[in-house]
Amino acid sequence: VPRYVLLIEYDGTDFCGWQTQKDQITIQEEIEKAIFALTKEKVVLFGAGRTDSGVHARGQVAHFDLTKEISIIDLVRGINFFLRPNKIVIISACIALDQDFHARFSATKRHYQYLIINRNAPLILSHNRAWNVRQKLDEKLMQEAANYLIGKHDFTSFRAKFCQAQSPIITMDKINIIRNDAQISINLKARSFLHHMVRNIVGTLFLAGIGKIQPEYLQVILQAQDRNIAGMTAPSTGLYFTHIEYDNNLDIMAMLGQK
Amino acid sequence: VPRYVLLIEYDGTDFCGWQTQKDQITIQEEIEKAIFALTKEKVVLFGAGRTDSGVHARGQVAHFDLTKEISIIDLVRGINFFLRPNKIVIISACIALDQDFHARFSATKRHYQYLIINRNAPLILSHNRAWNVRQKLDEKLMQEAANYLIGKHDFTSFRAKFCQAQSPIITMDKINIIRNDAQISINLKARSFLHHMVRNIVGTLFLAGIGKIQPEYLQVILQAQDRNIAGMTAPSTGLYFTHIEYDNNLDIMAMLGQK
Numbered sequence: 001v002p003r004y005v006l007l008i009e010y011d012g013t014d015f016c017g018w019q020t021q022k023d024q025i026t027i028q029e030e031i032e033k034a035i036f037a038l039t040k041e042k043v044v045l046f047g048a049g050r051t052d053s054g055v056h057a058r059g060q061v062a063h064f065d066l067t068k069e070i071s072i073i074d075l076v077r078g079i080n081f082f083l084r085p086n087k088i089v090i091i092s093a094c095i096a097l098d099q100d101f102h103a104r105f106s107a108t109k110r111h112y113q114y115l116i117i118n119r120n121a122p123l124i125l126s127h128n129r130a131w132n133v134r135q136k137l138d139e140k141l142m143q144e145a146a147n148y149l150i151g152k153h154d155f156t157s158f159r160a161k162f163c164q165a166q167s168p169i170i171t172m173d174k175i176n177i178i179r180n181d182a183q184i185s186i187n188l189k190a191r192s193f194l195h196h197m198v199r200n201i202v203g204t205l206f207l208a209g210i211g212k213i214q215p216e217y218l219q220v221i222l223q224a225q226d227r228n229i230a231g232m233t234a235p236s237t238g239l240y241f242t243h244i245e246y247d248n249n250l251d252i253m254a255m256l257g258q259k
Numbered sequence: 260v261p262r263y264v265l266l267i268e269y270d271g272t273d274f275c276g277w278q279t280q281k282d283q284i285t286i287q288e289e290i291e292k293a294i295f296a297l298t299k300e301k302v303v304l305f306g307a308g309r310t311d312s313g314v315h316a317r318g319q320v321a322h323f324d325l326t327k328e329i330s331i332i333d334l335v336r337g338i339n340f341f342l343r344p345n346k347i348v349i350i351s352a353c354i355a356l357d358q359d360f361h362a363r364f365s366a367t368k369r370h371y372q373y374l375i376i377n378r379n380a381p382l383i384l385s386h387n388r389a390w391n392v393r394q395k396l397d398e399k400l401m402q403e404a405a406n407y408l409i410g411k412h413d414f415t416s417f418r419a420k421f422c423q424a425q426s427p428i429i430t431m432d433k434i435n436i437i438r439n440d441a442q443i444s445i446n447l448k449a450r451s452f453l454h455h456m457v458r459n460i461v462g463t464l465f466l467a468g469i470g471k472i473q474p475e476y477l478q479v480i481l482q483a484q485d486r487n488i489a490g491m492t493a494p495s496t497g498l499y500f501t502h503i504e505y506d507n508n509l510d511i512m513a514m515l516g517q518k
Contacts, residue, residue: 009383056384091380121350124268
């Protein structure tokens with residue numbers, strides 16, 4: 001049975017997140033329904049990461065097994081046809097050469113982006129696409145604060161209460177903060193992330209950006225291992241699951257046209 | 260009578276362009292109506308440039324005269340309140356220190372951006388925000404072609420038939436083309452542009468990008484002074500009026516918080 005891999009973009013605004021839930025419209029279920037409409041096979045779709053309600057993806061990766069043979073071109077066109085008018089699109093697809101490939105467990109790095117528009121005026125072109133922060137943010141202070149999170153740490157202070165991960169220990173590879181006029185882009189990379197971790201980090205960097213906490217205070221927050229000491233959970237609307245890396249031997253991203 | 264200057268963002272999708280037209284919903288008229296709702300004064304709003312139906316603005320500038328005195332904060336909040344639910348927002352405002360300031364005639368440089376998403380899959384996150392080009396574009400060929408347009412030229416070949424400008428002679432200061440994965444951003448700068456000029460240039464650079472014309476052919480197109488020899492008019496949906504420069508003595512952009 002061939003294992004198909006999909007590269008997926010979606011606007012998370014209208015969905016209750018990635019993962020199928022009873023009586024909720026989710027991205028996973030809408031794609032599974034489109035695959036069924038096309039192939040008449042009931043498949044289970046495994047995503048590289050479960051995004052929350054309102055969170056977007058530019059490059060979610062997911063896999064499923066299909067008995068039926070179908071060309072990649074027909075698969076992509078067919079799923080996209082049946083996905084309409086959902087704000088989800090299959091960018092590309094491939095067949096995993098290694099039958100053990102798993103969208104979630106084979107992932108070696110995950111990349112997220114968080115967008116802030118730092119201005120008084122409400123958002124128009126970035127409506128539902130960014131967090132509108134009115135207080136003046138100093139992105140240099142935010143970067144200084146973020147630097148304390150780089151490396152291997154216990155991220156309990158940045159973890160949602162209902163997070164199901166076995167361990168709160170995460171190695172953060174990168175947090176880069178770039179301002180472009182009113183837009184502040186926060187780019188993060190790690191092997192894995194805890195539930196709400198990016199949004200809780202952004203809510204804490206926000207406190208550093210407005211000068212409410214000193215950048216060094218991030219050390220105290222980490223050491224406290226207490227969710228209540230860190231900042232708020234930043235709105236889902238600014239968060240993008242942008243890119244996933246896999247072992248080069250699997251060649252998945254190249255086959256998806258992303259290399 | 261003080262002259263107020265507005266910095267404006269809008270999503271052009273739902274509008275018949277900037278300029279007021281009978282029985283059409285336009286950006287100019289919607290802002291004039293909001294100013295009237297707030298101040299009970301009928302004003303005429305003069306924009307730095309008239310954008311077409313579907314064209315967006317990140318930094319349109321416009322001015323109007325008002326008898327009534329009103330603080331800048333109340334003006335911006337009030338117009339934005341009455342603009343809802345239109346996809347238009349006043350980012351900031353100021354009073355022109357020079358009573359002769361004119362949003363259109365005092366402008367010294369205009370900046371436009373054109374966004375292409377170069378991929379097979381339909382657009383989701385950039386729906387109505389970019390031109391979806393499926394054929395593979397070579398951005399280096401596009402830049403080579405664009406370089407022939409830099410400097411002072413007769414742009415008749417890139418001018419809409421109904422263009423009202425007195426002269427087709429334009430000095431193009433800059434055309435920079437940057438690819439970022441599937442996204443190609445074309446950034447243009449000149450004192451002024453002819454009607455449809457950016458979109459006609461983009462439609463012609465597209466031909467160079469897919470290899471249908473050689474970059475050098477842009478010289479032939481310029482010399483022909485014939486609209487029919489250049490490429491198609493690229494869709495309005497990818498075009499952004501991003502920024503306007505004024506004489507530094509007027510200090511308008513600084514007062515609008517854009518410097």
